Amino acid sequence: AQRVTQPEKLLSVFKGAPVELKCNYSYSGSPELFWYVQYSRQRLQLLLRHISRESIKGFTADLNKGETSFHLKKPFAQEEDSAMYYCALRPLGAGANNLFFGTGTRLTVIP
Amino acid sequence: DVKVTQSSRYLVKRTGEKVFLECVQDMDHENMFWYRQDPGLGLRLIYFSYDVKMKEKGDIPEGYSVSREKKERFSLILESASTNQTSMYLCASSFQGAPGNTIYFGEGSWLTVV
Numbered sequence: 001a002q003r004v005t006q007p008e009k010l011l012s013v014f015k016g017a018p019v020e021l022k023c024n025y026s027y028s029g030s031p032e033l034f035w036y037v038q039y040s041r042q043r044l045q046l047l048l049r050h051i052s053r054e055s056i057k058g059f060t061a062d063l064n065k066g067e068t069s070f071h072l073k074k075p076f077a078q079e080e081d082s083a084m085y086y087c088a089l090r091p092l093g094a095g096a097n098n099l100f101f102g103t104g105t106r107l108t109v110i111p
Numbered sequence: 112d113v114k115v116t117q118s119s120r121y122l123v124k125r126t127g128e129k130v131f132l133e134c135v136q137d138m139d140h141e142n143m144f145w146y147r148q149d150p151g152l153g154l155r156l157i158y159f160s161y162d163v164k165m166k167e168k169g170d171i172p173e174g175y176s177v178s179r180e181k182k183e184r185f186s187l188i189l190e191s192a193s194t195n196q197t198s199m200y201l202c203a204s205s206f207q208g209a210p211g212n213t214i215y216f217g218e219g220s221w222l223t224v225v
Contacts, residue, residue: 006153009151012198012222042218043115043216043217043219044201044216045216045219046213046214050214083159086153086154094222097142097159097167097205097207097212098144098159099144099154099156099214100156101146101153101155102153103152103153104153104189
Protein backbone atom coordinates (compact mmCIF):
# COMPACT_ATOMS: atom_id res chain seq x y z
CA ALA A 1 0.00 0.00 0.00
CA GLN A 2 1.09 3.54 -0.60
CA ARG A 3 1.54 6.19 2.03
CA VAL A 4 2.62 9.82 2.01
CA THR A 5 3.98 11.40 5.18
CA GLN A 6 4.40 15.09 5.83
CA PRO A 7 5.84 15.24 9.34
CA GLU A 8 5.30 18.97 9.92
CA LYS A 9 1.75 20.27 10.25
CA LEU A 10 2.97 23.84 10.73
CA LEU A 11 6.12 25.55 9.55
CA SER A 12 7.08 29.19 10.08
CA VAL A 13 10.06 30.90 8.51
CA PHE A 14 11.15 34.50 8.14
CA LYS A 15 10.99 36.25 4.81
CA GLY A 16 14.21 35.68 2.91
CA ALA A 17 15.10 32.51 4.84
CA PRO A 18 15.37 29.13 3.16
CA VAL A 19 12.41 26.82 3.46
CA GLU A 20 12.12 23.06 3.20
CA LEU A 21 8.84 21.17 3.42
CA LYS A 22 9.42 17.50 4.03
CA CYS A 23 7.67 14.65 2.27
CA ASN A 24 8.39 10.95 2.59
CA TYR A 25 6.56 8.19 0.83
CA SER A 26 6.24 4.45 0.87
CA TYR A 27 5.30 2.54 -2.25
CA SER A 28 6.57 -0.71 -3.64
CA GLY A 29 6.60 0.37 -7.29
CA SER A 30 7.58 3.50 -9.17
CA PRO A 31 5.46 6.47 -8.20
CA GLU A 32 4.83 9.89 -9.59
CA LEU A 33 5.26 12.59 -6.97
CA PHE A 34 3.56 15.98 -6.89
CA TRP A 35 3.34 19.06 -4.74
CA TYR A 36 0.00 20.84 -4.59
CA VAL A 37 -0.58 24.23 -2.97
CA GLN A 38 -3.68 25.93 -1.63
CA TYR A 39 -3.50 29.67 -1.07
CA SER A 40 -6.04 31.35 1.17
CA ARG A 41 -9.50 31.34 -0.43
CA GLN A 42 -8.22 29.65 -3.59
CA ARG A 43 -8.57 26.18 -5.01
CA LEU A 44 -5.97 23.49 -4.62
CA GLN A 45 -3.58 23.69 -7.54
CA LEU A 46 -0.57 21.85 -8.85
CA LEU A 47 2.75 23.43 -7.91
CA LEU A 48 5.15 20.99 -9.45
CA ARG A 49 5.72 17.33 -10.32
CA HIS A 50 8.90 15.33 -10.25
CA ILE A 51 8.55 14.09 -13.79
CA SER A 52 8.93 17.64 -15.15
CA ARG A 53 12.03 18.50 -13.15
CA GLU A 54 10.88 22.11 -13.15
CA SER A 55 11.18 25.08 -10.82
CA ILE A 56 7.94 26.89 -10.14
CA LYS A 57 7.81 30.17 -8.18
CA GLY A 58 11.36 29.44 -7.05
CA PHE A 59 10.41 26.05 -5.60
CA THR A 60 12.16 22.82 -6.52
CA ALA A 61 11.74 19.24 -5.40
CA ASP A 62 13.98 16.28 -6.12
CA LEU A 63 12.81 12.72 -5.96
CA ASN A 64 15.24 10.72 -3.84
CA LYS A 65 14.38 7.08 -4.36
CA GLY A 66 16.97 5.88 -1.88
CA GLU A 67 15.48 7.93 0.93
CA THR A 68 11.95 7.75 -0.53
CA SER A 69 11.64 11.49 -0.16
CA PHE A 70 10.38 14.39 -2.24
CA HIS A 71 11.13 17.47 -0.16
CA LEU A 72 10.06 20.89 -1.43
CA LYS A 73 12.67 23.63 -1.21
CA LYS A 74 13.00 27.32 -1.83
CA PRO A 75 16.16 29.29 -1.07
CA PHE A 76 14.46 32.57 -0.14
CA ALA A 77 10.91 32.48 1.19
CA GLN A 78 8.46 35.25 0.26
CA GLU A 79 5.33 36.35 2.09
CA GLU A 80 3.17 35.21 -0.81
CA ASP A 81 4.43 31.65 -0.25
CA SER A 82 2.28 31.39 2.86
CA ALA A 83 -0.17 28.61 2.08
CA MET A 84 -1.10 24.99 2.68
CA TYR A 85 1.15 22.53 0.87
CA TYR A 86 0.29 18.93 0.10
CA CYS A 87 2.61 16.24 -1.16
CA ALA A 88 0.89 13.61 -3.31
CA LEU A 89 1.74 10.29 -4.91
CA ARG A 90 0.26 8.55 -7.91
CA PRO A 91 1.21 4.95 -8.62
CA LEU A 92 2.52 4.42 -12.13
CA GLY A 93 0.81 1.76 -14.16
CA ALA A 94 -2.27 0.81 -16.07
CA GLY A 95 -5.37 2.27 -14.56
CA ALA A 96 -3.46 4.23 -11.97
CA ASN A 97 -5.17 7.57 -11.85
CA ASN A 98 -5.77 8.43 -8.24
CA LEU A 99 -3.62 10.70 -6.10
CA PHE A 100 -2.76 9.81 -2.52
CA PHE A 101 -2.17 12.86 -0.37
CA GLY A 102 -0.20 13.59 2.74
CA THR A 103 -1.78 15.45 5.63
CA GLY A 104 -0.39 18.78 4.53
CA THR A 105 1.96 21.44 5.93
CA ARG A 106 0.82 24.98 6.57
CA LEU A 107 3.66 27.35 5.75
CA THR A 108 3.70 30.82 7.25
CA VAL A 109 6.29 33.30 6.06
CA ILE A 110 6.86 36.00 8.66
CA PRO A 111 7.59 39.46 7.28
CA ASP B 112 -8.30 27.06 -18.94
CA VAL B 113 -9.62 23.98 -17.20
CA LYS B 114 -12.69 24.60 -15.16
CA VAL B 115 -14.02 22.34 -12.45
CA THR B 116 -17.14 23.87 -11.00
CA GLN B 117 -18.85 22.90 -7.78
CA SER B 118 -22.23 24.54 -7.81
CA SER B 119 -22.76 24.70 -4.05
CA ARG B 120 -20.01 26.45 -2.12
CA TYR B 121 -21.65 26.50 1.31
CA LEU B 122 -24.38 24.24 2.59
CA VAL B 123 -25.99 23.68 5.97
CA LYS B 124 -28.07 20.52 6.29
CA ARG B 125 -29.84 18.71 9.08
CA THR B 126 -28.92 15.25 10.30
CA GLY B 127 -30.71 12.63 8.24
CA GLU B 128 -31.24 14.81 5.19
CA LYS B 129 -30.24 13.62 1.74
CA VAL B 130 -27.53 15.84 0.29
CA PHE B 131 -26.41 16.24 -3.32
CA LEU B 132 -23.09 17.84 -4.24
CA GLU B 133 -22.71 18.56 -7.93
CA CYS B 134 -19.53 18.90 -9.94
CA VAL B 135 -19.07 19.80 -13.61
CA GLN B 136 -15.88 19.91 -15.67
CA ASP B 137 -15.48 21.42 -19.10
CA MET B 138 -12.36 19.67 -20.41
CA ASP B 139 -13.76 16.33 -21.53
CA HIS B 140 -11.78 14.55 -18.81
CA GLU B 141 -12.40 10.85 -18.37
CA ASN B 142 -11.57 10.78 -14.67
CA MET B 143 -13.48 12.52 -11.95
CA PHE B 144 -12.90 12.35 -8.21
CA TRP B 145 -14.50 13.30 -4.93
CA TYR B 146 -12.21 14.00 -1.97
CA ARG B 147 -12.91 15.23 1.48
CA GLN B 148 -10.47 17.61 3.14
CA ASP B 149 -10.16 17.70 6.92
CA PRO B 150 -7.54 19.49 9.07
CA GLY B 151 -4.79 17.13 10.10
CA LEU B 152 -6.05 14.39 7.81
CA GLY B 153 -5.28 15.88 4.42
CA LEU B 154 -7.33 14.85 1.42
CA ARG B 155 -8.99 11.46 1.41
CA LEU B 156 -10.58 9.92 -1.65
CA ILE B 157 -14.26 9.04 -1.34
CA TYR B 158 -15.04 7.80 -4.86
CA PHE B 159 -13.73 8.19 -8.35
CA SER B 160 -15.03 7.51 -11.81
CA TYR B 161 -13.05 6.72 -14.96
CA ASP B 162 -15.99 6.71 -17.36
CA VAL B 163 -19.69 7.39 -17.58
CA LYS B 164 -21.65 5.12 -15.25
CA MET B 165 -18.40 3.66 -13.88
CA LYS B 166 -17.31 4.20 -10.29
CA GLU B 167 -14.72 2.92 -7.89
CA LYS B 168 -14.61 3.19 -4.12
CA GLY B 169 -11.86 5.23 -2.61
CA ASP B 170 -10.52 5.13 0.93
CA ILE B 171 -13.64 6.33 2.76
CA PRO B 172 -16.78 5.47 0.75
CA GLU B 173 -19.01 4.62 3.73
CA GLY B 174 -22.03 6.85 3.94
CA TYR B 175 -21.59 8.17 0.40
CA SER B 176 -22.65 7.24 -3.10
CA VAL B 177 -21.95 8.79 -6.49
CA SER B 178 -23.56 9.18 -9.86
CA ARG B 179 -22.03 9.79 -13.26
CA GLU B 180 -24.68 9.84 -15.95
CA LYS B 181 -22.81 12.27 -18.22
CA LYS B 182 -19.10 12.60 -18.82
CA GLU B 183 -18.89 16.17 -17.57
CA ARG B 184 -20.89 15.71 -14.37
CA PHE B 185 -20.08 13.79 -11.19
CA SER B 186 -22.42 13.92 -8.22
CA LEU B 187 -21.72 13.01 -4.62
CA ILE B 188 -24.70 11.87 -2.57
CA LEU B 189 -25.01 11.65 1.18
CA GLU B 190 -28.04 9.40 1.64
CA SER B 191 -28.56 10.38 5.28
CA ALA B 192 -26.26 13.15 6.42
CA SER B 193 -24.54 12.83 9.77
CA THR B 194 -22.57 15.35 11.82
CA ASN B 195 -19.29 13.50 11.16
CA GLN B 196 -19.75 14.32 7.48
CA THR B 197 -19.27 18.00 8.19
CA SER B 198 -16.27 18.78 6.00
CA MET B 199 -14.89 20.43 2.90
CA TYR B 200 -15.59 18.37 -0.23
CA LEU B 201 -13.37 18.72 -3.26
CA CYS B 202 -14.19 17.56 -6.75
CA ALA B 203 -11.39 16.97 -9.26
CA SER B 204 -10.90 15.75 -12.80
CA SER B 205 -8.13 14.60 -15.12
CA PHE B 206 -7.39 12.84 -18.37
CA GLN B 207 -6.59 9.16 -18.15
CA GLY B 208 -3.35 7.51 -18.93
CA ALA B 209 -0.10 9.30 -19.48
CA PRO B 210 2.27 10.03 -16.63
CA GLY B 211 2.28 13.62 -15.56
CA ASN B 212 -1.43 14.13 -16.06
CA THR B 213 -2.54 16.99 -13.91
CA ILE B 214 -5.53 16.59 -11.63
CA TYR B 215 -7.56 19.80 -11.51
CA PHE B 216 -9.63 20.73 -8.48
CA GLY B 217 -12.81 22.65 -7.92
CA GLU B 218 -13.11 25.38 -5.31
CA GLY B 219 -14.71 23.08 -2.80
CA SER B 220 -18.06 22.74 -1.07
CA TRP B 221 -18.25 23.46 2.63
CA LEU B 222 -20.87 21.20 4.17
CA THR B 223 -22.07 21.63 7.73
CA VAL B 224 -24.42 19.01 9.14
CA VAL B 225 -26.29 20.10 12.25
